[in-house]
Amino acid sequence: MTGLRTLMAGFVGVIASGTAWAQEEGYNPAPGWDHLWNEILIDITVIGVVFGAVAIYMLFKFKAKNPDDVGKGPKLSKAQAISWALIPAAVFMADDFFLSAKGWDLWNVYRNPPEDAMEVKVTAYQWYWEFTYENGITTEELVVPAGKPVVLRMSSEDVIHSFYIPKYRVKEDVMPGRVTYVWFRPEEGEAIATCTEYCGLAHANMPVTVVGKSQADYDAWMVEQQASAAPVAAASAS
Numbered sequence: 001m002t003g004l005r006t007l008m009a010g011f012v013g014v015i016a017s018g019t020a021w022a023q024e025e026g027y028n029p030a031p032g033w034d035h036l037w038n039e040i041l042i043d044i045t046v047i048g049v050v051f052g053a054v055a056i057y058m059l060f061k062f063k064a065k066n067p068d069d070v071g072k073g074p075k076l077s078k079a080q081a082i083s084w085a086l087i088p089a090a091v092f093m094a095d096d097f098f099l100s101a102k103g104w105d106l107w108n109v110y111r112n113p114p115e116d117a118m119e120v121k122v123t124a125y126q127w128y129w130e131f132t133y134e135n136g137i138t139t140e141e142l143v144v145p146a147g148k149p150v151v152l153r154m155s156s157e158d159v160i161h162s163f164y165i166p167k168y169r170v171k172e173d174v175m176p177g178r179v180t181y182v183w184f185r186p187e188e189g190e191a192i193a194t195c196t197e198y199c200g201l202a203h204a205n206m207p208v209t210v211v212g213k214s215q216a217d218y219d220a221w222m223v224e225q226q227a228s229a230a231p232v233a234a235a236s237a238s
Contacts, residue, residue: 028185029169040099113149117149117151118144119153120151122163124199126202127205129208135222137225140208142209146186148186149183150186161206162197165191193207194207194208
């Protein structure tokens with residue numbers, strides 16, 4: 001019972017730490033994703049090398065000298081047999097649980113947008129995206145202030161899409177009748193977002209530019225968008 005409580009407390013601690021990191025000033029989860037991915041690559045490489053080396057050793061150590069040779073395993077006591085089964089399994093399971101816990105921690109960061117995040121509504125169509133800002137401005141290119149967390153609230157008007165920005169390590173399905181979300185902390189410069197769910201004949205037309213601007217440049221860009229939208233709004237009202 002004590003062990004179960006300890007395990008549950010550990011999981012709660014992982015969740016709480018992930019949420020706390022997401023709320024840290026300036027925290028960016030993308031490098032954490034890269035770090036975890038590198039750890040996994042190192043992990044599977046080490047395991048592959050160890051198993052490969054053991055297999056090659058056994059291949060030469062126990063190869064048959066002639067066609068009539070019959071191999072036989074070493075005699076082990078019950079304790080030895082159990083140890084050879086459980087100890088390697090425990091080592092590999094501990095390694096798997098360690099990486100899983102780190103992945104769970106990172107997942108919780110991605111699931112908890114910072115409280116000061118700027119929200120942008122994303123609507124997917126065949127075969128383009130629309131981005132609606134908090135002031136009602138709508139564009140077909142995503143422009144955001146660099147360094148400020150941005151949460152995208154996404155839905156689809158037709159089929160299932162999947163919004164993916166490789167540079168910021170975020171990806172989420174976009175579906176009709178449901179709002180999904182991702183958040184990221186943009187940098188100055190351009191990135192590409194695309195749809196990774198086949199959505200029809202013009203699926204290849206879905207890539208869109210994500211532009212990170214300094215706060216001053218973003219504010220100036222937004223003023224331009226509002227000035228361009230004003231005549232359209234006046235014409236629609238008349």
